[in-house]
Amino acid sequence: MILSRSTGLRDGSRNALADNDVAAFHRFTEQTEVLHGQLHEAFFNSLFTGSRLNKDEYDHLPRFSYRRSPLPVSILAWEDTGIQISLFSIILPLLRHTHS
Structure with missing residues (x-):
């Protein structure tokens, strides 16, 4: 035993x-939740006002980049x-x- x-x-x-343990899973989940919030902010107005994103807004959309444990x-x-x-x-x- x-x-x-x-x-x-x-x-x-x-x-x-x-970086494949439970703590890494929680870091990944937290980071994706932050990205989701940023995407929500970026798309919220255009979804409900019918406006479109211009090229500059599209180029500055948040992108996911996983950050490992320090x-x-x-x-x-x-x-x-x-x-x-x-x-x-x-x-x-x-x-x-x-x-x-």
Whole structure:
């Protein structure tokens, strides 16, 4: 059970490094909600007044660009290493005790 937990923690750190974890999902969702609000503001008047966007307005429509977490990768890598060292310092004495 401890080893499977270790694997899960390591996978979680790797998902964070790839910006593919739950926190990344929430960042993505928040960023798309902001874009939706900006698009609503840009199109609201033209939808209800029947006016059309001119080329300049069209060129300045908001565009989506995902922003990754500002958390440095080195901190996550250190966390992963720290977890492994902690788990091995717990597991090794237990294994030694069961085999003696």
